[in-house]
Amino acid sequence: MMQTIDLRGIQPNRAVFTSLVPRPAVDVSVALHVATELIHDVRARGRAALDEQAETFDGGRAASIRVPAPEIDAAVRGLPADVREALEEAIARVRQATAAQVPAEVQTTIGPGATIVQRWQPVARAGLYVPGGKAVYPSSVVMNAVPAQVAGVGSIALASPPQRAFGGGVHPTILGAAGLLGIDEVYAMGGAGAIGALAYGVEEIGLEPVQVITGPGNIYVAAAKRVVRGQAGIDSEAGTTEILVIADDTADAALVAADLISQAEHDEAAAAVLVTDSAELAARVAEELTRLAGVTRHAERVAVALGGQQSAIVLVDDLAAAAVFSNAYGPEHLEIQTADPDAVLVGIENAGAIFLGANSPVSLGDYLAGSNHVLPTGGQARFSPGLGAYSFLRPQQVIRYDRDALGDVAEKIVALSNAEDLPAHGEAVTARFRAL
Incomplete structure (x- = not known):
């Protein structure tokens, strides 16, 4: 099902490994032209362009692109009790962990009568993008909104694609999550056009421009964020999900396979990579993937993702080489399932989020770890962080002599x-x- 890349006998070298890492056939740059045109159309024609794009790419135009407040309130009341409880717990945990990301104001005395104050100032207004498509992501509402709120952002607009099953409106679970967080400015719009609308504003629907845009999306959303950078800040070009697992012969092959499948079910372009120094484990994981992938609900999607050129089982000589490979890859999600995860962690530099041990699967981070699941993809973890309160903060120096x-x-x-x-x-x- 998955290709095998055998790097045993190759001297661990980041430059060499970078040329050998499995990547999707399509990257963000190929979508730039289309994203640019869609954004220009929204700037020129406003709501009419958003309506046409909703009909063409999403679930049809909404009666009102801005969701009425009573509809958000109704969605909160309509949340199933177990989903509401889980969302409230996720909100509390992410809020607690994110609070550690807000630096305290620090004053440095350079000399008598000479001071510099380092302060962290939030942007006044932020735009949050919550994807639609193959799944529903209320967890992404939490992961986007909580850091903005913890940072002190006073005005928040949320965009999510219209859903045909709900008359061109935003999915009720997305609305319910927004309502739980006190967000009452929600727009039924998706894709590159939505990113353009957030960046430049659309006066006829009451949407004012934002200063920062965050959130994951498809390749066109990622391209649109690249296009509007300069007009608005962005967190990163968070695109299709990816997982890299470093494992040795002590790992449970069934758990490794389950974790690879958990991310492969997101999208046919999702990347799932196992890096191991054990040929025996690699063989066992391959067997488990064959067994488990066929019985999961989204088996067809998983099969495409695991069989794509972006997914692979990578054999290396030792765990040090595995760390070098991982750093060259810069994974969105990195799991370390080895006898001594902390020893491997010492060699890790580049990763969006790192999950240590058999009981810390990526799924934990997706929902209830308290960490943030909006993370850089496509190797951007080599230079960009995941979403956090700092994404909405600007350091400023205040000088007084x-x-x-x-x-x-x-x-x-x-x-x-x-x-x-x-x-x-x-x-x-x-x-x-x-x-x-």
């Missing part, structure tokens, strides 16, 4: 400004010390 403190450095400022042939810089300082 009194006259004596400025005088202490005045001559040095003049010397440097003259060295750079910018004498007015120095003159702006000496002007403060001229005799009246």
Whole structure:
């Protein structure tokens, strides 16, 4: 079912491994032209463009793109008791973990009368994208909204694709999750057009532009986020899900297979990768994948994902080489199922989220670990973090010098400004010390 990539005997080298990691055949760049056109259309024609895109790509146009408040309230009341309880628990756990991501204000005294305050200022307005398509993601409402709220964002707009089964409206479970979080500005719009609408605003539906856009989506959503970067900040280009499992011969093959399948069921383009130094474990996992994949509800989707070029069983000489391979890959989700996960963790640099041991599956992080599941994909974990309160915060330095403190450095400022042939810089300082 899954291809095998045998890297045994190859000297662990990040550059070499980077050229050998399995990746999807299609990357975000191929969707840029389409995403750009859709965004330009929304900017030019507003609601009419959003309605047409909803008919073409989603579940049909909504009677009202902005969801009426009574509909959100009704969705909260309509949540099944067990789902509501689970969402409330997820909200509490994510809120608790996210609170640690907000730095305290720090004042540094450079000298007498000279201070710099480092503060973290939230954006005033954020846009959250919650995908639709093959699944329903109330958990993504939690993962997007809680960090924004913890950061102190005062105005939040949420967009999610219209659903044909609900008359072109947002899925009720998405609305219910939004209502539980106190979000009353929800729009039935999806894809690249929705990202453009959040970035530039659409006056006729009352949507004002946002400063930051977060949330996962398909390749067109990821491309749209790249297009609007500069008009609005983004978290990362979070696209189709991926899991990489580092395992040795002590791992339970059935659990490893179950975890690979759990992410493969998201989408046919989902990536599932096992990296192991045990050929025996690799064989057992392959057997378990054959056994388990055929009986899961989304068996056809899982089979396509596991059989795609983005998924593989990778054989390496040892766990050190496995860590090098993982760093070259930069997985969204990394599981370490080995005899000593902490020893492997020492060598890990690049990952969106890391799950240690057999009892920390990615599914835990998807829902109730307290960590955030909006994570960079496509190797972006090599340079981008997952979503957090910091995604909505901007560090700012506040400088305060009194006259004596400025005088202490005045001559040095003049010397440097003259060295750079910018004498007015120095003159702006000496002007403060001229005799009246």
